Amino acid sequence: MPTAFKVALFIGSLLFTINHGWALLTGHMTSERWISGGLTYIVPYMVSIHGQYIGRKGRVAKNLN
Template structure:
């Protein structure tokens, strides 16, 4: 499974999605705290997940789509 997360076929698209969607999620969930200088370690962990989750969801979607196309 680990090799799928960094597969050169899937990773570039997943990175783009993670940056776009993750930034939107970060701003929605942590924007006020970030701009007010109120980010603590727990918020930074949560903020990191704002990027990790879209990355993993996209990798999963690409993998499932790719495996279903094969007979």
């Protein structure tokens, strides 16, 4: 989980800046934008967790053979 958190923080911040930075700076953040901004962090977190799970599952399968 610590790795996934770091990935989400870095990638999420990058994507948040690209997608919502101007709206944040100009005060045009709506509730819909804040929800979207939250998902901007959650999605990279979940992708990282999934990737780690698949990677570990593959290593365990190799060790069993």
